[in-house]
Amino acid sequence: MTDELQRAWEERARAAASWREGDAIGPVLEALALSVALEVTGALPDTSRRAREDLRRVGQRALLHAGAERRDDEDEEEALRIAITLARDGLRALASRAPDPEPAPRSSNAAAEPSPRDVARLLSGRLDPYDAASIARRIRASSRAREELAWALRTAAGVDTTRAPVMLAAADGEAMRDPASGRRVAQVDDPRTGAALVEVYTFDDGQLAAYATSDAALRLEGQGLRTTSMQPGYWSGHVDGDGALAIALFVGEERFDLRVTR
Structure with a gap:
């Protein structure tokens, strides 16, 4: 369901890659901003690593000049x-850092809680x-x-939506992996x-990720x-090597022994 959003990001990232000092900074700011959307949907790691690195490097240079921009x-x-x-938030996402503890930018609807329609508009890839x-x-x-975003992504991926929705972002704003881009190995x-x-x-x-139906x-x-x-309600980690892996899964204080294959 994030395909359109990813394609929009790829187009912006390609346009930004050719930026040089003295060029208009708008294309770079736009590509960086769209990186925030990809991060929240969990789709940023699914894009080309080289494209992310190129945009991060260009973004760093462009933002050095952004302070001199005047209107x-x-x-x-x-x-x-x-x-x-x-754009700075997008640069932070590309560097895989946790969100800065600064308030969101002020705008006429910045304080409004997103509606299901907002979620659908975001995933459409057609937004500014x-x-x-x-x-x-x-x-x-x-x-x-x-939760609404997680439900939308899981529904589009054909996942059983009778279960409680998976949270794709933690309370502190750190993006979580989209399960639709992975393979379920245990329940x-x-x-x-x-x-x-x-x-x-x-x-x-x-990466390995576990999603609970509660917090x-x-x-x-x-x-x-x-x-x-x-x-x-969420855990992720890196696995060294392939093959079978014996895992102890703790849900609160309760332990479950699993064997999964990557």
Whole structure:
């Protein structure tokens, strides 16, 4: 479901790659801003690593000159300030850093909680990059909107939506991997009710992620397994090597022994 958004990002990233000092900075700011949207949907790691690195390097250089940009009109000056703020957030996403603890840029709808329609507009890939980044940041800040986004992505991927939705972004705003881009390798059910508790997915880049149907604390342990993110209802880590892996999965204080194959 993020294909259109990814294609929009790729087009912007290609346009930004040719930026040189003295060129208009707009194309670079737009590509950086759209990176925020891809991060929130979990699709940023699915793009070309080289394209991400090229945009990050160009973005770093372009933002050094952004402070010297000036507009005669007060409204245009404010629009530029917002664009630069969103672009810096995108540069942060490309560098795989956690979101800065600064408030979202001010705009007429910045404080409004995103609606299901906003989520659909974001995923369409047809939004202005700054609008897309603004919606993405509002989704990042709202647990309800993150659940709506997760539901939309899982529905599009044909995943069983009778289960509770997976959260794609943590409470502190760190993006989570989109399970639709991975492969499910294990499911843990509640031994008392038979309801699904946790699903475990593997990804082509060596990452493993666990998604709970609640905000229970998750932890996975195993040889060659290194934790990279642990949030309520979500865990991710890197696996060294391929093949079968014995895992101890902890849901709160309850332990489940799994054997998964990458």
